[in-house]
Amino acid sequence: MITLDALTKSYGPATVVDAVSLEIADAGVTSIIGPNGAGKSTLLSLASRILGADAGGVTADGVDVLNAPSRAVATILSILRQEHHTTARITVRELVEFGRFPHSHGRLTPECRAAVAEALAYCDLTDLAERPIHQLSGGQRQRAYVAMVLAQDTHYVLLDEPLNNLDMVHATALMRLLRRLADERGKSIVLVLHDVNYASAYSDRIIAMRDGAVIQDGPPSLVIAEDALEAVYGMRFRVHELDGDRVAAYYR
Amino acid sequence: MPPPDVSVDPVTQATGASRAAPAHRRLSRVTIVLTALSLVLAASVTLFLTWDVGGHWDFALPRRLEQVAALAVVGIAVAVSTVVFQTLTQNRILTPSIMGFDALYVLLATTLVFVLGSRGVAQIPDLAMFGLSTGLLVVGATLLYRWVLSDQSRGLYTLVLVGVIAGTLFSSFASFMFRVMNPNEFAVLMDELLASFNRLDTTVLGIAAVVLLAGSFAAFRMRHTLDVLSLGREKAIALGIDHRRTATRLLVIIALLVAVSTALVGPIVFLGLLVANLAYQLTRTHRHAVNLVAASLIAVAALTLGQALLEHVLDFNGTLGSIINLVGGVYFIALLVKEARS
Known part of the structure; x- marks a missing residue:
């Protein structure tokens, strides 16, 4: 289990991640969604020690991620960023x-x-x-x-916007692969996504962030809902049930 | 594990044949390049030692052997420090010299003479002076450049600017001190500092060789870590490298090696740039085990061959340093232009 304890990061007066506490389960796919500037990528960078936190702590399977030897952390937690x-x-x-x-x-x-x-x-x-x-x-x-x-x-795999620059063929292939990793190997995958429908179709749990804080947290059936999404993005959504998936429409 | 049933990629299918390219072909390229460079080096050294001796072997040979040793120490120090610095900073244009490391060494040595006075310096043995300047450079450069490099948002051009400004600033401070110094101290300083290829300072050659061996050995031992660092800071941290500590350690090694080469021949700005990039182009690998060795071979071969040509063909009309700076400077501009286009 990964535990985030009141992680905080500010740039000058702007608090990008505001005392976020979370627990990530031992297995499954967890997606983090939210508008630009919500602090999703920053949260992932803080949790994976790529970026130094102003306050707070992270443990993964009881190991203190921010202070333990980097090499020991690298055998239980991996992070892939976009650069x-x-x-x-x-x-x-x-x-x-x-x-x-x-x-x-x-x-x-x-x-x-x-x-x-x-x-x-x-x-x-x-x-x-x-x-x-x-x-x-x-x-x-x-x-x-x-x-x-x-x-x-590693048991925990963190991915920051892995679908960037991928067409739908490759995006779907990658999401299936991540799902298989969670199902077949019992890994715990945490990824930042922009496409709420990929999050809806492949996640066990969706965490929605806005202004540096978590405002929705639950299975797709709860988060991919019209009121919940509007609270996150400040825009109206229509949510449909299609072949067992909840699909959000937001194009008009 | 069942094969993946998805992501059928037309490019993947089309290039199935490239699978046959085996590891040993790359290895053999490396072997060929390193062997060829070793032969070139052996030829250059032989030429340097035997050209136009005129029968005075007992006079010429020990003197020339000492020169070869000094050139070898300088070449390896410059090559290793540049390759390590370029991996640490994730670019192939900046070198310790361009970032002002040499200028800082000159400034520190000048400050020492200035503060201690000519009498003070006369009482301190050469080795201690070298040790003192080197120690100051290691502390100063490590602190300064760790700070400069710590902000990852700075782009290449900002770093180039910082380097040029730092280098100019250090040189200006040093020349300011030259001007206000009394003539005795100035004479002492010239003796300490104005080493060049035509006037190798061999009094500290022994200790310089020891420092070089220690520094190069430390760099070579970190070759796998350096390989990972070439992926960039974030990926290196993700793969379990303590980036802060590793960067500090590498900066200490770089500062030691720069002190070695600057003490022996003075600042040579563009040699590192030339030999490092030539090595990358020849070896075509990211492996530091190969590139550190290749760059060192090229550097020593270039220095001995260049010095031999200078002494016998050009009759000392010009210095090796200025020729290196001419060729290297043109290459530096070419690299900058190429980088700006891509």
Whole structure:
């Protein structure tokens, strides 16, 4: 279980994340939704020690995420953010092998190679394994970074807007893959999403944020509702039941 | 594990053949490049040692061997410090020299002479002076550049500007002190500082070699961490690297190596830029185990070959430093223009 305890972050007078406390379950898919500037990505960065918090604490399976040795944290919790800039010349396989660094410290064991091969296969990247990542399309590169996180093989996987730059084919494929990770391997996936309908279709739990605070928290049946969404986004939604999913319409 | 049933990607299907590219082909490229560079280095050193000796072996050889040793120390120090710095700062344009590390060393050494006076300096052995300047540089540069690099929102051009301004500021302070110094102290200072390729300061060669070995060894031991750092700060933290502590450690190594090269030959701004980028282009890998070695081989070969040509072909009409700065400066501008376009 991940426990966030009154996490707070301010930039000058603006409080971006305001004393957020949450508990994330041991398994399942948890989506964080909310308008731009609600503090979703900041919350994820704070919870994963990428960004220093002004106040508050985080524990994952009892480990103090913010103060424990970084390497110990990296074996139980992984984070993938959206910035994929590197000057280094790296192939897809080498990138995925980096995911084993917390376990191998740079020297790959046979176990590591197996994990890398499996992560590549899981993300349908085996055929692209020897390609340099700068030659890949945006969707392929995104999958390569996801494969790196899979190879890291942590119980908790945090993803910040993983569907950015993906068309619906690749977005749906990635969401199915995350769902399978939660169902087949009992992992706990936390992701920031902009598309409320992907959140609705794939999540066990949806957390809605606005102005740095959590204002809705529950299963899709509760959060994907007209009044609840209007409270989050300040705009009218129509919610329909379609083939067992709750689908929000907001185009008109 | 069942194969994924989704995400059928036309590009994936079309390039199924590229799967055959095996790891050993990349490895062999690395082997070829490193072997070729070693041969070039051996040839350069041989040329430097034997060109136009004129039968005076017992006079020429020890002197030239000492020069080769000094050039090797300088070359490796510049190469390793640049590669490490570029990985830490996530770019291939900035080097410790461009960011003003050398200028800071000169300023610190000048301040020491200024504060201690010529008598004070005369009482301190050369080795202690070197140790003192180096120690000050390690503390000063680590604190200063950790602060400069700590704000990740600063772009490349801000860093270039900070470096240019810091370098100019340090040099101006140093030349201000030259002006207000009395002539005795100035003479002492020139003796301490104005090392160049034609006037190698070999009194501290032994200790410099020891510092170089320690620094390079420490950098090489951190090669896997450096590999991960090339993915950027956030990914490095996500993969379990304590970024703050690692950055501090690397800055200490960089400062030590800059002190070594600056003490021996004075500031050489663009050598690191040239050898590091040449190494990346030749090896085409992100692995620091390879790039650190390749950049060092290139640097030492370039310095010995350049010095040999300068002494025998150009008859000392010009200094190696100015030639490096001419070539390197043009390359620096070319890199900046290329970066601005992409």
